[in-house]
Each structure stands twice: as structure tokens, then as C-alpha cells.
Amino acid sequence: MGEERLRIGELAAAAGVSTRTVDFYTSRGLLSPAGRSGGNFRLYDQSCVGRIAAIRQMEAQGIRLDEIAHALTSAVSGEHAKCVDLAVGPCPADPLALEQYLSSLDAQVHTLRETAGGVDDAHRGAVGVLVARAQVLIATALALSTELLPAVHLIS
Incomplete structure (x- = not known):
């Protein structure tokens, strides 16, 4: 027997959001109903x-809904050519670009480690705040990739 399907109110309650949020996410292509009762x-x-x-x-990490929708749906649709970030590099949602972005991140972290020691005390706090923000984004990426997204079916 298949998994139990949820009506919009049940989904909203289980996710801790309002039915308006579910409607909004559905209208933006972030969610797709599996059918009708x-x-x-x-x-x-x-x-x-x-x-x-x-x-x-x-x-919560400042990623725009259009970017989220693109990231969650482009793997199925293959619409990386329409990516808004193509001016700064390959589409971040393109699975082939992931290794390139990770390599670049490694290089940037290495450079940051080398230069952070030379930052004067007046600017060390600002650098620390920015590094802490980057760390939170990386932690979020890890949490999503290992806990939430693998269990989520992409919209087809």
C-alpha cells in the first residue's frame, strides 16, 4: 500500500506552517500536489x-524563493541555461558544477586562513562575523544534504 497523502491543512500542521504558506509554495512551484481526493x-x-x-x-539563510525553486526543480527539468547566476559562473543547481564550486570554496578557505592572521585588531571582529556567517551557511548545506533533501522527492 502507498504512503498516506495529506490534505493541505494536515500538511501545514505537520510542517508547522500556515495553509497560506503551503498555497504560496505550491504557486511558486516549490511544492506539487500528488493528486486530489x-x-x-x-x-x-x-x-x-x-x-x-x-x-x-x-x-532563513537569505536564499530567495526563485533560487530555491530553481535548485529543487532544475535537476529534473534540466533548465540550467535559464539560471540567473550564469553571469558569475555555472548554474549552482547544475550537479556538474558542484565539484567546481567545492574546489573554489576549498581554495577560498585556504586563502582566508592565510590572510586572517594578518588582519589588524580593528577589523578582526568584522572578519570573524563574516566567517561565522559562512560557517552557518556551510552547516546548513550539510544539514540539508544529509538530513532533509535526500528524503524529498523532486517535482517531476
Whole structure:
């Protein structure tokens, strides 16, 4: 037997958001109903609870909803050519670009380590705040990649 499907109110309650949020995410292409009930209610897969958690975490880190939608749907649609970030590099959502971005991140962390020792006391706090922000973003990426996103089915 298949997994139990949730009506919009049940999904909202399970994810800790309002039904308006579920409607909004659905309208932006972040969520997709799995079907309709006999009473014509939208039904969502259980995996949408985790997907909403992932979306909320990315939003909390300042990632725009259009970027989140692109990242979560382009793997299926292959629409990397329409990526808004192509001017600064390959589409971040393109799985082939991931290794390039990770290599660049490694190089930047190495350079930051080398230069951080030479930062004067007046600017050390500012550098520390920026490094702490980067660390939070990396921790969020790790959490999402290992805990939430693998269990989430991409919209097809």
C-alpha cells in the first residue's frame, strides 16, 4: 500500500506552517500536489513535510524563493541555461558544477586562513562575523544534504 497523502491543512500542521504558506509554495512551484481526493482536495505526499523544512531553512539563510525553486526543480527539468547566476559562473543547481564550486570554496578557505592572521585588531571582529556567517551557511548545506533533501522527492 502507498504512503498516506495529506490534505493541505494536515500538511501545514505537520510542517508547522500556515495553509497560506503551503498555497504560496505550491504557486511558486516549490511544492506539487500528488493528486486530489474524492472531494477535490489537493493531496500532498508525506515527503512535502521535509521539503517545507528544507525550504524554510534555505529562506532563513537569505536564499530567495526563485533560487530555491530553481535548485529543487532544475535537476529534473534540466533548465540550467535559464539560471540567473550564469553571469558569475555555472548554474549552482547544475550537479556538474558542484565539484567546481567545492574546489573554489576549498581554495577560498585556504586563502582566508592565510590572510586572517594578518588582519589588524580593528577589523578582526568584522572578519570573524563574516566567517561565522559562512560557517552557518556551510552547516546548513550539510544539514540539508544529509538530513532533509535526500528524503524529498523532486517535482517531476
